Amino acid sequence: MITIRDYDNDEKPAWCPGCGNFQILSSVKEALVELNLHPHKVLFVSGIGQAGKLPHYLRCNMFNGLHGRTLPVATGAKIANHELTVIAVGGDGDGYGEGGNHLLHAIRRNLDITYIVHNNQIYGLTKGQASPTSEVGLVTKTTPEGVKLNRFNPLSFALSLGATFVARGYSARTTHLKSLIIEGIKHKGFSLIDVLQPCVSFNYLNTYEWYNKRVYDLKKESNYNSNDQTKAYEKAQEWENQIPIGILYRSIKKSYDEQITALKDDSLIKQRKKIPNLTKLIETFIP
Numbered sequence: 001m002i003t004i005r006d007y008d009n010d011e012k013p014a015w016c017p018g019c020g021n022f023q024i025l026s027s028v029k030e031a032l033v034e035l036n037l038h039p040h041k042v043l044f045v046s047g048i049g050q051a052g053k054l055p056h057y058l059r060c061n062m063f064n065g066l067h068g069r070t071l072p073v074a075t076g077a078k079i080a081n082h083e084l085t086v087i088a089v090g091g092d093g094d095g096y097g098e099g100g101n102h103l104l105h106a107i108r109r110n111l112d113i114t115y116i117v118h119n120n121q122i123y124g125l126t127k128g129q130a131s132p133t134s135e136v137g138l139v140t141k142t143t144p145e146g147v148k149l150n151r152f153n154p155l156s157f158a159l160s161l162g163a164t165f166v167a168r169g170y171s172a173r174t175t176h177l178k179s180l181i182i183e184g185i186k187h188k189g190f191s192l193i194d195v196l197q198p199c200v201s202f203n204y205l206n207t208y209e210w211y212n213k214r215v216y217d218l219k220k221e222s223n224y225n226s227n228d229q230t231k232a233y234e235k236a237q238e239w240e241n242q243i244p245i246g247i248l249y250r251s252i253k254k255s256y257d258e259q260i261t262a263l264k265d266d267s268l269i270k271q272r273k274k275i276p277n278l279t280k281l282i283e284t285f286i287p
Contacts, residue, residue, distance in 0.1 A: 003033060013025070013057050018198075019201075020199075021051060021053075021197065023171040028116070030178045037185075042061060043060070043085070043086050044058060044061070045074040045087070046070055046089045047066060047067050048066065049091040049125045051118035052064060067094055068094055068100075068102065074088040074106075078257070080268045083267065086114070091123075092118070092121060096117070103157075107158055114187075117154065119154070119197060120203055121138075122203040123202075128199075156236045158192045159236060163190060164252070166236075166249045167180045167248060168195070171196065180193055181193060189252075189255045196215070215242075215243045216243070218246030218247070226246075227249075227250065
């Protein structure tokens with residue numbers, strides 16, 4: 001049996017005391033343990049940012065790449081080895097700013113990847129600049145007169161592109177978040193889990209107190225159906241006075257590897273013996 005200790009390493013987290021990243025890390029570990037996933041069968045891919053440090057504090061496979069370039073690496077890894085459980089992690093700036101275009105096409109491909117976005121509505125690593133999800137009017141180092149742009153809504157965005165698993169968690173509710181991560185990993189297809197996460201150092205608006213007054217679990221609504229895309233879109237619009245957390249939408253659709261002929265039979269890593277002699281292949285193109 002896998003235990004939390006199997007995922008522990010000796011690295012000390014370099015996050016601020018009270019940061020929601022600690023809670024997300026705890027939920028991730030517990031989810032992996034409950035799924036009984038062996039560390040050598042798990043790959044975490046991250047970019048730059050405080051959220052991108054999460055794999056540094058886990059004992060498993062990891063790839064730490066460039067800012068906003070998390071999903072291309074995760075895509076390549078999953079295509080090469082279907083047996084890997086591939087989890088991408090990053091912040092709202094990394095995923096919705098620098099990496100927005102990659103997110104768009106990852107959703108369209110519906111590859112079997114889980115993407116956990118630590119959404120603290122600020123750039124934490126670079127000391128508090130406005131991010132795509134910052135509130136209108138929020139005063140930051142880059143917006144001294146307040147944010148002028150409308151807040152990016154990742155859930156509406158994902159739903160409009162036909163995402164097959166769209167969920168929102170809250171870092172302070174670790175048990176609930178753990179359950180979302182478990183369901184996201186089990187889902188066959190692309191899973192987006194947006195995690196509301198207070199930044200205690202730079203975001204003085206979206207605090208624990210602010211979220212605690214607003215978040216509510218969708219499961220408490222007995223008539224809510226996560227298979228209803230229209231209802232999910234309506235819930236994704238709720239924000240000012242109440243914020244739903246849970247699985248907004250889930251559907252069944254063939255994943256990318258199930259649709260591509262070259263990937264149907266097996267992962268690329270297992271097809272190496274079937275690859276023809278490259279020298280002879282090149283000779284067919286070069287007289």
